[in-house]
Amino acid sequence: MKGPRPLGVVIKLGTSSIVDEKTHEPLLSILTSIVETAVKLRKDGHKVIIVSSGAIGVGLRRMDVEKRPKHLSKLQALAAIGQCRLLSLWDSLFNHLRQPIAQILLTRSDIADRSRYLNAQRTINELLEMGVIPIVNENDTLAVSEIKFGDNDTLSAITAAMVHADLLFLMTDVDCLYDKNPRTNPDAQPIEVVEDIGSLVADVSTAGSSLGTGGMSTKIVAARLATSAGVTTVITRSSSPGNIVKIVQHIQASRSPPSPATKANQPAESSTDNQQQQQNTEALVHATVDAATTTTTTTNNHSKIPLHTRFLPSPHPVRDRYFWILHGLRPHGTIYIDQGAYKALIGKAGLLPVGVVDVEGVFAQQEAVRLCVVDRKKNSHNNNNNNNNGTVSTTTADDSGSGKSWEGVAHEVGRALTNYSSAEIARIKGHQSTEIEKLLGYADSEYVAQRESISFFAGSARGSRPATPVTVREVLDVRGLGGYEGEGAVL
């Protein structure tokens, strides 16, 4: 009889999971246990990728540096020293079980370049076919803030999406998300299944460890990215890596979405362990959930399934080039469109200039932009004037003096690659395509963006709004990739 389908499993280990925070010594027993777990998964037929942080931590120990330096070049030097040692550690441990590994180092600019992205994808797939376990980290030696992922949670989500993995394990020092802060609320309940991450409103006030850059909030962002690409994402405790095998077996046995009566995975093996673990939590992990149906919390303690939070994959995953447009590229500006244009895009039409309300930022043709739908156009004092010389100029009279030709709230719904530059779009916005040539002196396309160059965030294309009324900035903070907005994290 045919067994269950083998899965693609990505395991992400943060610095604090594999390096002692104080002494910076590698946590050998955890590393060994991860190695045994990964090899067991391989024996069960699964494909395994490890995303391992720890280069800087290991570099600190190697050079007897006590405190993480502030200067970028020092951090980069330590990462170069540590990465070498980290991989040799992984290699020697895996070698005991005759498991070959490979090193993959990526920066964001590798992901943003389509052909490099595809090369990385092909190489990782080839390694997996060869039975090798790729060990991925950010290429810290090259990455400055503009081209940084900033945290390996995001990198692991992009890696999982890139190879169409089934499962992403974000290992951390708590068991799972809780409905309240378990430190201050003894009645805090574990959140075990999140069916729709878009409806999860999580207060995850955690700064991450002193060595790493991530925390619970970056895990939620990573879970959003991965689930949108169809990857089931699991948050669980890193100190018992053997749990991964049990969770994989459990998920494999229940691949179809569980019914409301059974959807809670069964919780921790012992409630005493559970309480102790809650007290040890890395941070203030407290999630509030705006819809009771979104998550399941439970207090049953009958099964041997280790406690974890499982984020179910989107039923409408965004994959391949559409995922890359959304999450691989740095947006250089924003195009504001009206509701009519949005409806047309959902109906699979391209973006015509007539539907463009406004444009922000400076970008060239084929660069990525944010696509925002505005609630209302301003009561149009827009004058589209035909000048004597035959060109058409658009002037926007703006009562508020804000310079915007729209009002209300704009919702970011997706990203696009444009056929025209920002300067060109500023001139053709609000006009019919037939006027483009008159306005610009040429017309490369009737569309500002072709439909196949437009990608919507999960849920957006079906017309659903973000769970809470949020500003575009907030949407970006939640949905965008950390380092592309604002300052970006340092190493």
Ligand SMILES: N[C@@H](CCC(=O)OP(=O)(O)O)C(=O)O
């Ligand atoms: N790439 C860096 C660490 C990135 C980072 O801090 O990630 P994490 O520990 O997951 O928050 C390293 O290997 O030291």
